[in-house]
Amino acid sequence: MPPERQPMDLEAYTARAQRGPCFVCAFVSGRPDFAHHTVYEDDDHVAFLDRWPTLPGKVLVAPKRHIEHVVRDLDPESYTRLMLVVREVALAVEDCVGAERTYLYSLGSQQGNAHLHWHIAGLPPDTPYEQQQFASLMTENGVLAMEPEETSAMAARIRNRIAARGRLNAPGRG
Known part of the structure; x- marks a missing residue:
């Protein structure tokens, strides 16, 4: 059972996406206000x-x-x-969350979040149909309320699964 959802401040998110710096570039450059839990990194991704x-x-x-x-x-x-890279990370996510289906999509706009990025979202088994597909992906329906320890543990599980698969760190692969 996924954690409960909490409302998201969509106005603040939109303002940051449209007027703030590129969130991926800010994260990659190490800006603490754009920190995320890294699950994989090579020279290019x-x-x-x-x-x-x-x-x-x-x-x-x-x-x-x-x-x-x-x-x-x-x-x-x-x-x-x-x-x-998207495929290997998605397979690791599937292993970690027991997804019955994995959604892969690339969003963004010249008006906000322009940096190319792929979303990987594993749908938990037994999710009611009306809560699947777009309904499960829209922040307008809330975001998961996760404790920092849960987030860190999830990142570690995904990192470990990527490493165990061994396909991204093979010679000539970054």
Whole structure:
């Protein structure tokens, strides 16, 4: 059973997304006000727990370099490598949360959250149909109320599972 949901301050979130610095670039540069729990990192990519998760273990994966367009800003090799990172992180998330289905999606806009990033969200088993799909992903329906210890433990489980799978740290893989 996922933790209870709590309301999210959508006005503050929107203002930060539209007027603040790029949240991925700020996180990668080490700004404490944009800190997240990292679950994977190599020279080119970073994966971290969503600060406002709508499902347990929700992770974002992004290139470290500021890229805004998923199709035209990546050459085929870079796109393929990013998608391999997304896949491996998603498999680790599935293992950790026992997802019956995994949602992968890339959002953002030139008006806010422009830095390319993929969302990985594992749907818990037995989630009622009306609470699945978009309903489970929308912050308008609230975000999970998780204690800091729970968040740290989830990040550690996902990191450990990625390491155990061993596919992202293979020679020539970053």
